[in-house]
Amino acid sequence: MTEGGEGGKQPPEDQGNRTVDSIHRELGTLLWDQCGMARQEAGLRKALERIPELRDEFWHNVLVPGTGEELNQELEKANRVADFLELGELLVLDALVREESCGGHFREESQTPDGEAMRDDENFSHVSAWEHTGDGTGPVLHKEALEFEYLHPSQRSYA
Secondary structure, eight states: OOOOTTTSOOOOTTSOSEEHHHHHHHHHHHHHHHHSSEEOHHHHHHHHHHHHHHHHHHHHHEEOOSOTTSOOHHHHHHHHHHHHHHHHHHHHHHHHHOOSOBTTBEETTSBOTTSOBOOOHHHHOEEEEEEOOOTTSOOEEEEEEOOOSSOOOOOOOOO
């Protein structure tokens, strides 16, 4: 088994030099910093720019030690990280489209003069479902309106 390029031996020429763990960590940090509890449009756009670059680096430069002839936990991890790259990009896109503070997620551009989370029920009282339309094409957003019969949305104050 060959060790990765981060402090280990150089990989064979037919393998990359970036570990699955390093890609996973970078994606996690990017999502935490730009799409965490407090977010803003500029940071979300930055993440939407970086994630496709990171995914391309993953597919062209990742090192997966071991073989396919035996149980290979690094290969299993790589498969999960490939999914995380897709999911992370969709998560950021959804956060960018939802231009309001919602639940525990605070859009810095969407706050009251007192700094509280500001709702936009007129434009965002719906469930969002994204449809995958194939590789190389963007997802399609489907919305299902929410109907409030007994309890109605209201502005909250945590002061």
